[in-house]
Amino acid sequence: MYVFGDSLVDNGNNNYLNAQAKANFYPYGIDFYQGPTGRFTNGKTIIDFLSESLGLPYLPPFANPFNTDRDIMYGVNYASAAGGILEESGQALGERFSFSLQARNFGITKRQLQNHMNETDLQQYLTKALVVVILGSNDYVNNYLNPTYPSQSKFKPENYADIVINQYTKQIQALYDQGLRLFFLAGVGPIGCTPSQKTVARLPADKCVTFSNDVVQMFNIRLKTLVDQFNVTHPNATFSFGDTFQALTDILAHPAQFGLTELERACCGVGRNNAEKMCLPLLIPCLNRNQYAFWDAFHPTEAVHRLLALAAFNGPKSYSHPFNLKEIVEMAKVQI
Template sequence: MDGKRWWFMVVVVAACWWNGVVGQAQAPAIWVMGDSLVDSGNNNFLNSVAKANYYPYGIDYYRGPSGRFTNSRTFSDLLGDWLGIAAPPPFSDPLSAGNRILGGLNYASAAGGIIDESGQYYGDRFSLNQQVVNFETTLSQLRNMMSPTNLTQLLSNSIVVMVFGSNDYINNYLMPNLYASSRNYNPQAFANLLLNHYARQLQALYSVGLRKFFLAGLGPLGCIPNQLATGQAPAGRCVDTVNQIIGPFNEGLRRLVGQFNDGSHPGAMFVYGNTYGVFGDILNNPARYGFTVRDRACCGLGRNQGQITCLPLLAPCFNRDQFVFWDAFHPTQAANAVLAQRAYSGSTTDAYPINVQQLAQLRL
């Protein structure tokens, strides 16, 4: 570990201690929904091609390959650290029952999108719609375990982390040979389609008692190794057309947060996570965070190590903390740590209108 990376991790640990995070839960539970960026092993139990249950995934994780699409821990794992909450187990694991579900569950599924058809060629996956249905299954279990008053308190004080949208672009809109989306919708219309679906499911989650939501925006997808490998951008540059396509979604999600906070959802708070801005800062100023490689994957093959993603037993780079990207699509744990810290304690530029630390402290 180089000096800058060591110093950054010292600052993170010290900040955790100063904020009383270590050993002190700031919320009773964390419920995680999303895609492979936060999947903790749900796809291990599905008939899916999109799995990360093999080496070198998890090479730096204490449990080894767990189904997480990174070298160690995901954004939601690390955000849970800041909140003092252990990473919740995957919903699909048969052992996720009884007292194990009281601290929350992870419903995220690799290849899952906001709309059901996204990522369909990977096989089974939980879309946003299905993840909400799965949460309602958990809710039925909780009703049998807790009094109505205690359940209301649990739900209203829990943190809901939602990370959706990448597959609706990478494995739908940006694949015109397999999907008609880009022919049927311009970028603004497609973003509106996604946001309408998203809003309906947020309303469903609000209606059953959840009150504190963190909604992550899309990162700069035109900068991931998979997109750089297309050769559609000059060396050292991102694919600007892709970043422009996803712009309306991020702008719309931020507006949606404002609309949901305007009094139409009393007793609730919705937070927009500016993933695009934070990740852009990492890519524009890599040395500030201890990164030396920002344009290729640590594990992968082909141009930018992004044409073929991380294969079983493929040897990854050795200096993983210096890479922004782990594979063709996903960040390293080191990059996830920056994203989590900025979501937790960042300014209104990073998390709007408040950050996750402030969200946890709210008494709604």
């Protein structure tokens, strides 16, 4: 499995970059068996849960200089906190791997694999590899919706969504051209419901920032359309859209059903709702972490990561279109 993403699934890449966006300190990782690794949550991420469901080891972060050729045989995680689809997204937070850089980094991994396989075997190996892309949040939080960026004054929301999806399309095509064939492309979640956005807007517990949610949905609609187009134009590959927005909206609408009691406050942070500043080193987090939806001002807890992984892996069509991950993997076994 090859993972391309941002801080939602970064598992340590930014530790090796000159980046402001890092999570390699306590209390991040308080519930993870290795402690703080660079994951932006208290425990496992959606990718860790998916790895378990697929029978894979936890993936190594690409930037770890100690990775061996053996470490990368089951896949690699290229995700980078503050990284976006557009090059400039997240630039105020220092070094990060944008989508195009992550795609380029996959090329480095492919060259490493060529040392151990002939071209035919490598081709077969890559056609069976699952690609998970979780990107787009920073193109809004750390670009379009951020007043320090000029994007909102330059582009209407629908025009901006077109620009983002055009760049996204190029990178997916580039990964396809490298030989990858099984793609699960996750949309952006309801970022207007994060503690950070709600606290800035001073909204009551049951309300979210409508404008933020509306603009990311413009991207999501285009991504779902792209999946349908690619399934027609690339018949030897499989593309699926993961509706993170719908899955998380349903979780937040029915918290008791999922064992959650706190949707407004972050488990770790500073200020109103623990959401005015990020989780800082050595802060004492909440104790009942499995009941909180959000770990910090932006990122979900392990409990919510687990629910999102379930939705992606074997959830209904309302969460994965046209296939969930389990179906993609089963179809690939039959085809190959």
